[in-house]
Amino acid sequence: MNRLSPIDAAQAFIEKHFPTCQGALLAGSVSRGEATDTSDLDIVVFDKNLASAYRESLIDFDWPIELFVHNLTSYNVFFEDDCKRARPSLPRMVSEGIILKDEGVINTIKQEARHLLQAGPENWSEEIITTKRYFITDALDDFIGASDRGEELLIANTLTELVSEFVLRTNKQWIGESKWIIRSLRQYDEAFTEQFVRAFDLFYRTGEKGKVIQLVHTVLSPHGGTLFNGFSLGKEA
CATH class of the missing domain: 3.30.460.10 (Beta Polymerase, domain 2)
Structure with a gap:
């Protein structure tokens, strides 16, 4: 043209x-x-x-x-x-x-x-970080336990969004949607981004979950790790 x-x-x-x-x-x-x-x-x-x-x-x-x-x-x-x-x-x-x-x-x-x-964006409060840890943990448990390929794919998609958001926001970085997720990650930390891409690419190609599971634990570890027991939202004292 x-x-x-x-x-x-x-x-x-x-x-x-x-x-x-x-x-x-x-x-x-x-x-x-x-x-x-x-x-x-x-x-x-x-x-x-x-x-x-x-x-x-x-x-x-x-x-x-x-x-x-x-x-x-x-x-x-x-x-x-x-x-x-x-x-x-x-x-x-x-x-x-x-x-x-x-x-x-x-x-x-x-x-x-x-x-x-x-x-940069406003810092996340400890309450927000705790809530996000819980939802990432919930998605991770679903991911580990899923055996249906369609469910696995959609849960993995959820994890890409939750984990990328968590990494960026806990480091006071801007986030994005679609292609801007990976662009925002690269602007923050290229080495981590390559690890992130390799882990999910391996899963999407072969079904191997280990690298994704390890990645999620690595991301959550500095903030207390995975969270289920004792989490509460909206409960009145």
Whole structure:
């Protein structure tokens, strides 16, 4: 397909649809130099005349486009919500984004995003860590005891999410979804990430559970290990 380059297409899109906006960024895999054949264009727009923020998916200039449109204050709510979830999607896009247009607003917004990213998420309380230990233990026991292949696969998927979240949050790191799980792990500790991938890959390929079981125990050990006996949630004194 003969189409405009990502940056040219994004700039043409802004000129066509948002000619009076105050700022625009091209974010996502294209801005990081990680684009694939299925990559889309993540475009963030700042328009002071917009009443409220919105998101839209469309195709233009032969490119699939994910559009994130804000006025000059609405993005702050999304920054805050993303950080509370420990999944800083919008701050990451703004921080990494290539400037397509700027009428003096982008640098300030980028600085805000970078400050949030550098600060990291809030620390987990001991109560949260205890609760997460229990749910990981419960999933691990199910994993060890399962003999149905379909159940084993789905429990393993649950463990990948619970364990990756636990490792990252107990080390004050941002988490992610889907491909951002492994990216977040690699940003934190490449050696651990390789161990994590090898353990689950071995299970998915051969059904061998030992490496996954060992990995979970290693992750929980600094925080008291697995937890079942004595765990209580919501009980009144």
